Amino acid sequence: MGTAPQNPVVNDPGLYDFRPYRDRHPIRWPGDKPIAVWISPNLEFYEIDPPANPFRKSWTKPHPDVVGYSHRDYANRVGHWRMAEVMERHGFKGTVSLSVALCQHHPEVVENANALGWEFFSHGIYNTRYTYGMDEAQERAIMEDSIRTVQEATGQRIRGWLAPALTHTTRTMDLLAEMGFTYTCDLYHDDQPGPVHVARGRLVSMPYSLEVNDHYGFAVYNMSPREYADTLIRQYERLAREGEASGTVMCIPLHSYLIGQPHRIGPFEEVLRHIAADGRAWITRAGDIAEHFLAHDYDAVAAETAHPAAE
Numbered sequence: 001m002g003t004a005p006q007n008p009v010v011n012d013p014g015l016y017d018f019r020p021y022r023d024r025h026p027i028r029w030p031g032d033k034p035i036a037v038w039i040s041p042n043l044e045f046y047e048i049d050p051p052a053n054p055f056r057k058s059w060t061k062p063h064p065d066v067v068g069y070s071h072r073d074y075a076n077r078v079g080h081w082r083m084a085e086v087m088e089r090h091g092f093k094g095t096v097s098l099s100v101a102l103c104q105h106h107p108e109v110v111e112n113a114n115a116l117g118w119e120f121f122s123h124g125i126y127n128t129r130y131t132y133g134m135d136e137a138q139e140r141a142i143m144e145d146s147i148r149t150v151q152e153a154t155g156q157r158i159r160g161w162l163a164p165a166l167t168h169t170t171r172t173m174d175l176l177a178e179m180g181f182t183y184t185c186d187l188y189h190d191d192q193p194g195p196v197h198v199a200r201g202r203l204v205s206m207p208y209s210l211e212v213n214d215h216y217g218f219a220v221y222n223m224s225p226r227e228y229a230d231t232l233i234r235q236y237e238r239l240a241r242e243g244e245a246s247g248t249v250m251c252i253p254l255h256s257y258l259i260g261q262p263h264r265i266g267p268f269e270e271v272l273r274h275i276a277a278d279g280r281a282w283i284t285r286a287g288d289i290a291e292h293f294l295a296h297d298y299d300a301v302a303a304e305t306a307h308p309a310a311e
Contacts, residue, residue, distance in 0.1 A: 015173060015187065015197055016205060017305035025300040027192060027247035029292070033282040034243030036289050037236070037275055039092050040162075040185070040208065040253045041083060041118075043109055044099040045126055046072045072257050076106045079260025084116060086265060090272040094118040095286040097162050097185070097253070100125050100146045103153040114154040119285040121185070122146035124164025131167045139169060143179050159287045160206065162186060177201035183290040191239060191248045193293040195302045202298065204290045207249040211235075214258045229267035233274055240280045249289060250281075 029036050046069055060068070087094060096113055098120045103110050113120070124131070124142060131139055143161075150158050161176050162185040176184055177198035184196060185208035196203040210216055212235050217228040232252060239248040252271075259268050275281050 013170065016189065016194055017197075019190075019194065019301075019304060021191075024192070024246055025297065025304055026245065027293070027297050027301075029243075029247040029282045031282060033247070033280060035236070035240045035248050035250055035281050037092075037250045037252070037281045037283050038095050038286050038289060039087060040097050040251055040286070041080070041087075041094045041113075042097040042099075042123060042253065042255045043080065043102055043113065044072065044075065044097075044123065044255070045102045045105050046099075072255075075255060075257035075260065076102070076109050079256030079258075080109055080112070081260075082262075082265055083254065083256040083260040084112065086269045086272065088116060090269070090276045092272055092276075092283055093285055095160070096120045097123040098150065099123050099164070100149045103149050107153065110153055114156070119159075119287050120150050120154060120156050121158050121160030121162065121183075121286065122150065123162045126164065131163055131169055131172070134169065136171055136175070139171065140175055140179075143175060143181075147179070159183060159290065160185060162208065173197075173203060174199045177203040182294065183286060185251075185286070191242075191250075192246065193249060193289065193297075193301075195298060202294065204293055204298070206286050206290060207251055209251045209253055212251075213253040215253075215255055218258050218264075225264040225267040228264075229271050232268075232271045236271075236275055236278075236281070240278070243280075251286075 084094070093116065094113060096118050098110070100122055110120075122143070125145060131142070147158060150156060159182045161172075161181050161183075163172060166186065168186055172186070173184060173196050177196075178200055181203065183193075183204040183206040185206050187196070187205045188208060188210055190205065191207055193207065194205045196205050212232055214228065217223045217231065223231065236250055239250050242248055259265065276283065
């Protein structure tokens, strides 16, 4: 006798509801723009010889990995400044995915981004320390440390979260909502914001991207700089067309040790020039998208499903 098939819903964490892409509540961005575009520079700090995590190695080579460390260290010393100059030239304010320890290790980088009017959210303390295996007190302490440290360094109260190295626990979303965060970038399931199911409060899933993340473009898909630039433009054009029916979101996640290289920055600047000149984009920051969605669309989107998020 065969074994009865398992119910696929049993292993569903239930973080969000299924909503078919067509015939949704129509989202409208400011100025009736069809697409909101935000850039997420990852300003990170990697330890050359971090404490070992039993669930995941920080470096593929035996510690200390001088090659991996120094490649990423290029970001803070050179790449950030080149990338920021290009972004500012075309009117793009970053929404920084911040390794919070950077506030102590290289405060000049954080001070520069803050002076430019960039927004910060937490990407954990170090990108070489993971939440795998942490208990609730440890995970809560990381969030509290992030809020306090960024506020002391920049005056900003962070509103968003992207787990360090994309690692999180089953309790992460509930803790974020409880501690006053408004959005998470840890879900990659949609091209529009949506409610996240949390025990208390409200939390918005902010469209981030793995597909057009420069790390995936260059290190996973092996794109040339021009192939990556063409990918970004095709992503933008499609989402802008679809956004005429209901506003879409395009996130461009960047790592300046990659995009800030001299041979890559030119094609990327062509992308920013294209988007800025097109006129259809609300060029903005993630926190502003989240606040607009919460004020204008959250309730209607939640009502489309059988299980609205908890108040």
